[in-house]
Amino acid sequence: MTQIRNLIDENGKRIDGRGADELRTVKITVGAVKNADGSAFIEFGKNKILAAVYGPREVHPKHMALPDRCVLRCRYHMVPFSTDTRKNPAPSRREIEISKVMRESLEPALMLQDYPRAAIDVFVEVLQSDGGSRCAGITAASVALADAGISMHDLVASCAAGKVDNRIVLDINDEEDKEGQADMPVAYMPRLEQVTLLQLDGRLAPEQFDECLEKAIGGCKMVYEIQKQALMQRYFGNETELREEVQ
C-alpha cells in the first residue's frame, strides 16, 4: 500500500501521540448490564464494547448439550452505527470468524467440566469500533466471565502488536491498522503463560515475528493488571472504604 503519511514522527511519537510501547487508555467497568449473570464494559482507545455472560444455564436446543462438560457459545457483533459507514446488522463472515476465535481464546481459561449439560453464552457487542476490537472484546468477555462467577484457571488478557513505518509497536489503533504493515492480535493467560489467540495480518521479517509476539504478550500483561483492578474495584472497592470509615 502506498504510504500517504508518516505514522511515526521524527520524535518516535505515533499519530495519537503514543510511544512505541504505550497502550491506549483502557477503562473497564464490571457489572455494566443488570440482567446478565456477569458483564463488563470496556473502553479501549475509542472502542466501546459491552460483554455480557448468561449461564451456566440450560442448553437450547437440547441436543447441543454435552454429557461431560459445558457448551461455550460466543457471539461477536458490531452494531450498525459502530463503524464509519453503516454496518449491515446481519453477521458478516468476519464476525463469524471472530466469534469463533474469541470462543477458542476464552475456552482454555474455563473449567467447563464443572458444568456438564449446561451452556454459557458470551455476547460481545461493539458499540463503537476502533482498531483492536477483538482484543478489547476478549478482554471484556473474560472479565464478564469472572464476574459471572464461572470457575476459571486464569483471566484471558488480549492486546495486539504490529508493524508501522517498519517499527514494531504495541496496540495498533484504527489508522495504524488500515495504513500500517502488520497487525498481530494476541490473547494470553499471564499466570499460565499460555497463548490462546494468535493471528497475523501483514508482512513481518523473520526476526520481527518473535519481537512482535513478545511485545504483544507484554501488552497482555499490562491489560491483565487493569482487568484485576477492575474486578477488585467491583468486589472490594466499597469494602476498603467501609473499613476506613469504621477505623
Add this chain to the structure above:
Amino acid sequence: MSSSKRSTIIVEHLRKQQMWDALSRGKRLDGRDFSETRPLVIETDVIKKANGSARVKLGDTEVIAGVKVDTGEPFEGLENKGALIVSAEVLPTASPYIEPGPPDEEVVELARVVDRGVRESEMIDLEKLVLVPGKIVYTIFVDCSVLNADGNLFDATSYATVAALLTSKLPVFEMQDEKVVDSGNTQPMPVTSVPVSITAARIGDYVLIDPSAEEEACMDSRITITTTEEGFCATQKGYTGSFTPDQIKKAAEAATIKGKDVRAKLKGLEVNNG
C-alpha cells in the same frame, strides 16, 4: 466440523491411547516423524473451463481450486487495485460428518485464512490489474472445493489456491468505446511472491506438522503460519487449546524451513507452465 460433530468420531477417541503411546516413542500413528509432512501431489490445468486450476492431494486430503477472471468495480477504498477473492467450501463428498448447506464457522474460517495468506503476501500485483482507474478492474475469483477431508484442509486449500493462481492464464481485456472487450489473448498472472502455509497441531506437549484427521480429532490446538520468500505474512491459531510462546516460535521456525520445500515445488509449476 463443529466440536459436537467431532465428539461423535468415536474411533479416533478409542485410538487416542494408541496415539499417545506412539507419540511417546517419537512416532506418529501413520509412521511419520513429528515434522514430516504427507506426500504432496499437485496437478494443474485440470479444469479447462477455468482460467487456471489445480488439484492438490496432501496425503488423503484432496482439494480442487479453480480461478475465474472477469471485470467489475473495484472494492471501496482500493479503487486502483484489481479485486481478488478466495472462497472455499467443503463438499458433502468429503467426509461422512459433512452435510450440505451454508458454510459453518469452520469453513468460513478456512476460506478467510487461505484468503488472508494470499492477500497479505501480496502474491498478485493487483495494481497491474486495473482497466479504468477507480471504475473497472480485473476481478479474480479463486474457488476451492474440498473433495476428500483427511485433516489439514488449511494447507491443502492454500496450496491449491496458490498453484491455480501461479498457472492461470489471464485474459487480456481492452477498453473499446467505453466497453470491456476480451482480446482473445492471454498473459501470465503478475506474481510477486509465493505464499506457503504450514499448519501444526499440538497434542499434549507434542507439536505435529501437517496433522491428519485422526490427529486433529485428538489435538488440543492448531496453528497455521504462512510465509513468503521474505518472512511471515499471516498466522492463525485455531481450536480450543493454547500454545506456549516457545511452541509458537518453534512452529514459526518449522514453517520457514518446510515452507521452502513446498515453495520450490510450487515454483516448479510456474516454470513448467511458462
